[in-house]
């Protein structure tokens with residue numbers, strides 16, 4: 106079975122074509138600057154990559170180009186579109202109703218359109234990607250996999266914010282949680298690596314990338330997570346503040362006369378490591394500056410590590426125990442010093458890492474960094490959201 110996985114952003118479209126039997130990626134790539142220009146990078150496995158500048162006025166044009174490249178005589182990996190058995194779409198927000206990965210129907214699209222007010226950034230491009238696919242590949246079954254659905258069983262007292270209840274009832278303001286596909290994937294991979302049923306494990310998964318979130322996974326189910334109504338809540342991120350006293354927002358708006366949009370941009374695009382360090386949103390740059398003695402760079406890394414630590418402690422308390430800790434995504438998989446900072450002085454909780462293993466880890470595979478004899482298993486697990494989407498798509502379309 107060949108499955109095309111699509112991840113549509115506001116001006117981008119990422120794709121991967123999987124051969125599920127062979128468990129291989131046939132091709133992957135990225136369309137950028139959709140709507141304002143256009144560029145495509147196409148990487149077919151075993152063939153030369155292609156980079157091109159081409160006008161991409163909308164997501165439909167981008168997908169059309171992707172399908173042409175996938176079937177191209179020189180750069181292609183399939184003879185025709187008919188070889189693609191199904192398409193899986195990454196959809197960030199499934200609202201309260203789309204509780205698990207689902208086949209796309211007219212009512213799925215109508216529901217996604219109805220929740221655009223609570224998902225204004227990610228909703229429209231995801232819908233545009235789905236519609237482009239329906240137009241260009243009408244007979245191919247399509248599946249949507251939601252970042253939020255891993256959190257659909259979180260209990261009410263963990264998702265209702267303590268503000269007037271009508272904002273939940275009328276405006277659907279609540280914690281939804283994001284990055285669920287990644288947390289679901291790495292917690293399952295960890296259970297496999299430990300050779301234990303996930304039902305018996307209490308795990309904290311730390312997805313630390315440009316956007317970062319932490320999830321408590323108890324018995325295979327997410328019971329709490331750091332991101333909330335939007336991916337803005339939680340720990341300090343590349344350019345996002347994470348959780349701050351909400352009064353800071355109104356104070357700064359009143360004092361400086363910022364509009365709601367200006368304030369949102371400050372919290373979303375100018376905060377996090379970038380805001381505190383004044384250097385970059387990328388931990389590699391911030392880390393280099395910290396090592397060179399830059400106070401604000403070091404401060405931003407300490408804020409990050411402390412935020413992660415607090416969530417681990419809180420989630421161990423919520424789960425009444427902890428068996429394993431997982432680091433994943435750009436920072437989690439690569440930045441040994443952050444992992445070390447997070448795990449220091451956590452012996453009381455059973456977390457102790459082998460500093461040598463942590464520094465000399467193997468990239469790209471699940472890697473155990475637990476100190477011998479420690480009660481909690483600590484692992485680096487590379488995330489693979491696209492593969493998880495392909496698996497769900499296969500499960501929901503097989504036999505069609």
Ligand code: ADP
Nearest residue numbers: 313314315316386387388389434435436439440
């Ligand atoms: P996204 O949230 O965009 O998917 P990633 O999970 O790819 O992000 O994480 C990207 C971030 O990871 C970078 O901005 C950087 O801060 C951090 N990082 C640290 N080391 C590395 C590395 N060796 N390779 C990639 N990213 C790294």
